[in-house]
Amino acid sequence: MSAATSRALGQQVRAEGRSGPDYVGGACQDRDMTIDALTPFRWLQPPYGDRGDLLGEIYCVTLVRGLDPAEVLRRFGARTSTQMSFAELKLAVSDFTMVTEGGEGGGYVGVVATGDGCAAVEPYGWSGTEMLARLSAGTDVVSVLRHDYACDYFHYAADGMVLTAFDPSFPEWRSGADTDRLAGLMREFGLPLEEGSDEDWDQRYDDLSGHGARMFAMAARLTGVTFTADLLDGPFLVGAIADLPPSQEPQPGKSLGAILEQLKAAGGPEPDHGAA
Numbered sequence: 001m002s003a004a005t006s007r008a009l010g011q012q013v014r015a016e017g018r019s020g021p022d023y024v025g026g027a028c029q030d031r032d033m034t035i036d037a038l039t040p041f042r043w044l045q046p047p048y049g050d051r052g053d054l055l056g057e058i059y060c061v062t063l064v065r066g067l068d069p070a071e072v073l074r075r076f077g078a079r080t081s082t083q084m085s086f087a088e089l090k091l092a093v094s095d096f097t098m099v100t101e102g103g104e105g106g107g108y109v110g111v112v113a114t115g116d117g118c119a120a121v122e123p124y125g126w127s128g129t130e131m132l133a134r135l136s137a138g139t140d141v142v143s144v145l146r147h148d149y150a151c152d153y154f155h156y157a158a159d160g161m162v163l164t165a166f167d168p169s170f171p172e173w174r175s176g177a178d179t180d181r182l183a184g185l186m187r188e189f190g191l192p193l194e195e196g197s198d199e200d201w202d203q204r205y206d207d208l209s210g211h212g213a214r215m216f217a218m219a220a221r222l223t224g225v226t227f228t229a230d231l232l233d234g235p236f237l238v239g240a241i242a243d244l245p246p247s248q249e250p251q252p253g254k255s256l257g258a259i260l261e262q263l264k265a266a267g268g269p270e271p272d273h274g275a276a
Helices: 003-018 031-044 069-075 086-100 183-188 201-208 212-223 229-233 256-266
Strands: 058-065 080-084 108-114 117-123 140-147 153-158 161-166 236-240
Touching: 031 212, 058 212, 069 108, 069 117, 069 236, 080 086, 086 108, 086 117, 086 236, 140 212, 153 212, 183 212
Parallel strands: none
Antiparallel strands: 058 117, 058 140, 080 236, 108 117, 108 236, 140 153, 153 161
């Protein structure tokens, strides 16, 4: 299959399977519908649940449509993998950050399969926001970053390109190849697309604070991957994050089968149950 054909098929899938009233065709005016959509994600916002702060003050969760955990780890550059619980993943990250003094993220990513894709969890990390071209080749990806000492961020990427990215506290300031791609979805979840006046700034900021549930509800709509609390029960397939050589980088527009065969031929992570 040619790159052009693969790209056309990917666009057709998005047009037929994920466009329409869900997030492209305009705002949903039913507030109750929005509240219901946020309910499965309230656990991410204390005090709604006792697991609300389990991920910590800094984390990145990347939701990937249609790939398995081993493939997601390959795209993160992992050369070996091992199964871990979430507590073991956090311990490995803690050891890494002590050595690196926290300036290089968490060093490890744990991936768990769910529904039609995977969730990749980085305690104290942010690599998912920096590897979106690689992670999204041939598919859809949303990366949600919480960083209490910098800023939170939401990235949506598809076919190797970041389409829309924004700080959820300032959704009117968007970047990416198509900053209005998510306009309907953002309106549905109460995110303003235009700057407000100085007079309504305080109320506007209060309305947008505590946005974790909103970001993950939007991510589920875009990727088909729902990040629920029970996913942290694991087990996770864990690997060390690393850069890939250019020859192993997934290319935008290539079919997933071609990408998978290319990476397998180069040698991906093999299970290594004796190492972290």
